[in-house]
Amino acid sequence: MHADVALRTESLCLWYGARQVLHEISLSIPALRITALVGPSGCGKSSLLRCLNRLNDEIADSRTTGRIRIGEIDAHAKDTLVHDLRRRVGIVFQRPNPFPLSIHDNVAYGLRLLGIRRRSELDDRVEAALKAVALWNEVVSRLDESALDLSIGQQQRLVVARAIAVEPDILMLDEPGSALDPVSTLRFEELLHELARRHTIVLVTHNMQQAARVSDFTAFLHQGRLVEFGATDALFTNPRERQTEDFITGRYG
Amino acid sequence: MGRREGDGKIWLLAGATATGLGVLLCLIGWLAIAGLGAFWPLSVTEMQLRNGSALLGEIVFEDSGVIALRTSEIDRIGVAYRRVPRIDIVSQSQPADAITVVLDDGRRLFGRESTTSAARVFALASRPALEREVQHVNALDRLARMRLFFGNVGRFLATPPTASNLDGGVLPALIDTVVLVLLMSMIVMPLGIATAIHLHEQRSRSTRFVRSAITTLAGIPSIVYGVLGLGLFVHGVGGSIDQWFYADRLPVPTFATGGLLWASLTLALLTVPVVVVSVEEGLARIPAGLRDGSLALGATREETLWRLLLPAARPALLTGLVLAIARAAGAVAPMMLVGVVKLAPTLPIDGDFPFLHPSRQFMHLGFGIYDAALASSDAIRGVPRAYACAALLVAVVVALNLSAILLRHRLRERYRALEY
Numbered sequence: 001m002h003a004d005v006a007l008r009t010e011s012l013c014l015w016y017g018a019r020q021v022l023h024e025i026s027l028s029i030p031a032l033r034i035t036a037l038v039g040p041s042g043c044g045k046s047s048l049l050r051c052l053n054r055l056n057d058e059i060a061d062s063r064t065t066g067r068i069r070i071g072e073i074d075a076h077a078k079d080t081l082v083h084d085l086r087r088r089v090g091i092v093f094q095r096p097n098p099f100p101l102s103i104h105d106n107v108a109y110g111l112r113l114l115g116i117r118r119r120s121e122l123d124d125r126v127e128a129a130l131k132a133v134a135l136w137n138e139v140v141s142r143l144d145e146s147a148l149d150l151s152i153g154q155q156q157r158l159v160v161a162r163a164i165a166v167e168p169d170i171l172m173l174d175e176p177g178s179a180l181d182p183v184s185t186l187r188f189e190e191l192l193h194e195l196a197r198r199h200t201i202v203l204v205t206h207n208m209q210q211a212a213r214v215s216d217f218t219a220f221l222h223q224g225r226l227v228e229f230g231a232t233d234a235l236f237t238n239p240r241e242r243q244t245e246d247f248i249t250g251r252y253g
Numbered sequence: 254m255g256r257r258e259g260d261g262k263i264w265l266l267a268g269a270t271a272t273g274l275g276v277l278l279c280l281i282g283w284l285a286i287a288g289l290g291a292f293w294p295l296s297v298t299e300m301q302l303r304n305g306s307a308l309l310g311e312i313v314f315e316d317s318g319v320i321a322l323r324t325s326e327i328d329r330i331g332v333a334y335r336r337v338p339r340i341d342i343v344s345q346s347q348p349a350d351a352i353t354v355v356l357d358d359g360r361r362l363f364g365r366e367s368t369t370s371a372a373r374v375f376a377l378a379s380r381p382a383l384e385r386e387v388q389h390v391n392a393l394d395r396l397a398r399m400r401l402f403f404g405n406v407g408r409f410l411a412t413p414p415t416a417s418n419l420d421g422g423v424l425p426a427l428i429d430t431v432v433l434v435l436l437m438s439m440i441v442m443p444l445g446i447a448t449a450i451h452l453h454e455q456r457s458r459s460t461r462f463v464r465s466a467i468t469t470l471a472g473i474p475s476i477v478y479g480v481l482g483l484g485l486f487v488h489g490v491g492g493s494i495d496q497w498f499y500a501d502r503l504p505v506p507t508f509a510t511g512g513l514l515w516a517s518l519t520l521a522l523l524t525v526p527v528v529v530v531s532v533e534e535g536l537a538r539i540p541a542g543l544r545d546g547s548l549a550l551g552a553t554r555e556e557t558l559w560r561l562l563l564p565a566a567r568p569a570l571l572t573g574l575v576l577a578i579a580r581a582a583g584a585v586a587p588m589m590l591v592g593v594v595k596l597a598p599t600l601p602i603d604g605d606f607p608f609l610h611p612s613r614q615f616m617h618l619g620f621g622i623y624d625a626a627l628a629s630s631d632a633i634r635g636v637p638r639a640y641a642c643a644a645l646l647v648a649v650v651v652a653l654n655l656s657a658i659l660l661r662h663r664l665r666e667r668y669r670a671l672e673y
Contacts, residue, residue: 055549060456087551097542100565109560110550159546166550 006031006170006200007052007089012066014044014051014224016059021047023224024066029170029217034192034201036215036232038208040247044224045204046094049172052202053089054082071169087114090168090199094175096155098147098162103130103139106147106158110166129165133157133191153184157191164199171195172202177210189214208248212236220244281647288644291637292405294390294398297351297363298322301343308335309351309363313633323633326360327377330419331631351391356382359420409641414596419625419634423642425600426616429513430582430649432601433615436517437524437581438574444521445528445573450558452529453536464533471526475580479587482519487511487591507612511592513601514611519591523584524577531576535569536562571661575654582650585619593620595628618646 007029014022022044029035037045047056054075056062068075075085087110099106107126108116116122126143130136135157139150147158156176163171173192177185192201192214205211211218212232219229220243228235228244239245295311300322302308310324310333319336326333350366354374360382364374371387388401412422448467452460491508499507508514539562547557563570585593594614601613621642629635 053549055545058545058548083548083551083553086549091549093542093545093549095542097540097546099543099546099561109547110552112560113550113552113556162546162550 004031005029006071007202008069009052010067010069012048012051012068013064014047014056015063016047017061021224022051025221025226027219027226027229029200029202031169031200032196032198033216034196034203034214035217035219036211037202037204037219037221038206038211038247039221039227041206043221045206045221046174048221049091049174049202049204052170052172053086053091055086055091057082083113087166088168089170089172090163090166091172092156092159092163092174092176095179096152096159098150098155098158100146100148102144103147103150103158104143107162107165110162114166125165129161130158132164132195133161134187135161152179153181153187156180156184156188160191160195164195169200170202171199172204174204175206176203177205177207185210208250220247222247284640284644284647287637288641289402289406291641292402292409294388294393294401294405296347296391297353298345299348299351299365300337300345302337303341303343308337309365310335311353311361311363321633323361325362325364325374325377327362330359331629331634334633347391349389349392351389353388353390355385355388357385358382358415410645419629419631419638423616423618423621423645425597426618426621426642427645427649428600428602429597429615430618430646431653432609433513433517433520433588433617434578434582434649434653436513436611437520438577440517440521441524441528441577441581442570442574445525445577446532446563446570448525448529449532449536450563452533454554454558467526467529471530474586475523475584476586476590478519478523478584479590481522482515482587482591483511486515486518491515510612511590511594511614512612513592513615516588516591516593516615517611519587520581520584523587524580527576527580528573531573532566532569535566535572538569539565568661568664571657571664575657575661578653578657579650582646582653583619585617585623588617588620589623593617595620595624618642618649622646 005028007027009025009027012022012025012027013020025048037048039045050056051064052068052070052075056064064076070085070089073080073085073088099109101109104123104126107129108122111122111125116125127136130139135154138154139158147155150158156179160171160173160176176188180188189210192203195201203211203215215232217230218232218235220227220235220241222243228239228241230240235244236248239248295313297309298312300308300320308322308324310322312320313323313334314321317339319338320342322335322337324333324335348365352364352366352371352374354362354364354371356362356375356378360378362374362377364371364377366389375384390398390401393401409422410427411424413425414423415421452464487509491506491510491512494508495503495506543561543565544557547561548554552560592614594616597614597616599610599613601610601615602608603610619642622639625635625642626639629638
């Protein structure tokens with residue numbers, strides 16, 4: 001069922017100090033599909049995301065073992081450049097975090113880091129990214145105004161545009177619906193399908209309906225362990241594990 | 254609904270705030286009135302005394318028993334005060350034909366035009382000086398006196414001092430003070446920002462120690478910094494420079510003497526704690542999500558700092574600058590050890606290359622206050638002058654701060670939504 005694997009973890013473990021957060025996670029995320037990570041709060045979903053682009057490096061006394069392969073790259077190899085890895089594995093956080101810059105400069109931020117200086121090229125790529133998230137028409141007249149003046153839903157799409165502007169292979173989204181109202185959430189899910197044409201998407205959510213609606217594959221995590229991983233249809237209709245069934249039918253806890 | 258518990262406390266807090274603000278306003282008002290009062294042109298009074306003689310001059314002090322009169326200063330400025338007991342006075346009047354001849358060294362000579370011409374009054378002066386102007390103060394109406402008043406204020410602001418700082422203006426002191434504070438700002442901001450960044454980025458046991466050390470530094474009396482500046486900069490660094498580069502001029506010191514550079518370095522040391530504390534607080538207030546967002550886009554920590562965190566912390570940088578300016582402009586005690594002088598022959602900035610002369614000694618408004626109030630030979634002239642200097646110093650600090658605050662306000666507008 002997996003044509004291409006965009007990201008593979010092998011026996012990935014993560015510790016924060018003495019506390020082990022992830023246990024032996026082995027997961028292959030298929031390319032150009034939407035994979036949902038579901039599980040109860042505190043099961044390690046967000047920590048897993050932060051492992052995959054090594055944002056956990058920024059947290060003092062965090063430690064990992066096991067391997068992460070992004071395409072052909074070993075994420076923890078000595079010759080892997082962290083900032084290059086992070087560019088290839090974009091992340092959108094739970095809460096929209098636009099920079100206190102103009103709308104244009106928010107999207108251009110990552111592009112400038114890549115060394116793109118030509119105004120025309122920046123403008124083109126900013127426009128393309130904003131169009132990809134269906135924000136262009138709403139902000140075209142005020143690209144130079146502060147991104148902080150946008151609504152939450154617009155901010156969420158802006159940070160997605162910012163993430164995809166640098167053309168990552170993989171786009172990870174950490175509970176992107178939690179700050180949005182139901183209508184914005186639905187629009188956002190449509191957007192995810194659009195984005196999946198060009199990017200591998202990893203979606204963390206604790207909304208079962210959302211996972212069922214949006215994703216092609218689903219991974220269920222519980223207490224830092226991968227309980228079950230498979231095609232979303234199969235996992236939701238015919239779970240192999242008792243824990244999974246309890247969780248998706250709402251009997252968890 | 255009944256009164257909620259705690260209402261009384263709110264009134265107490267509001268009362269404390271109002272008291273503080275009230276005292277502050279009184280202080281500024283008092284400074285302004287006492288300072289500006291020195292420039293108001295006084296009437297010329299003629300007194301007939303019991304012994305048959307007559308005195309002509311300005312009343313500078315009076316109480317129930319005595320009147321003090323400033324009479325013609327024939328010889329030197331500030332020596333012609335006469336204390337006259339009220340019982341000796343037969344009559345006093347303010348003749349309309351009284352004239353005041355103001356000399357360019359600040360001396361005043363008084364006369365009556367009906368009996369003595371201005372030229373003859375002028376000729377009374379035993380020590381030669383140029384006549385600046387002849388005033389008919391008693392004949393002037395309020396508007397004309399106002400004009401004279403503003404002339405005096407203008408001269409105070411825009412001319413150099415004369416006659417041992419008792420007369421003339423404070424322009425050099427004003428310029429020197431501003432140059433000193435600006436030079437200090439240029440030194441302290443990079444130093445303070447770099448320290449704050451280091452403390453913010455490196456969170457370990459040693460930085461906790463450094464942080465508490467810096468907070469302690471903020472509480473050290475400013476004169477201690479003066480001693481430090483004298484030993485470290487003037488004698489230490491300056492002495493070494495002289496030995497290495499100006500050995501042929503020794504024992505005449507070139508850099509091993511108080512000067513603008515050493516003074517601004519001393520002030521920078523004095524103010525670095527306030528900059529560090531406010532910049533670090535500003536950096537800490539930036540939501541962690543911004544930092545993560547930047548790193549997640551592939552920025553290095555340095556890029557994140559320069560492109561995102563420091564720009565977002567700009568209001569905090571300016572707060573630090575405001576506090577530093579406020580502390581530096583008022584620190585006179587350390588300046589007395591590292592180069593402030595009563596009367597500097599030259600300005601530290603001029604048209605000669607390299608335009609800024611950091612080794613020159615300088616004047617200072619704050620020192621001007623001390624000098625006029627305590628070190629002057631003429632308290633009657635000196636004290637109002639001290640008030641005027643104090644009011645001007647406050648105005649300078651307010652002006653410098655106001656420009657920083659306006660700048661910060663503009664940045665806040667831009668970043669206001671950051672403060673969620």
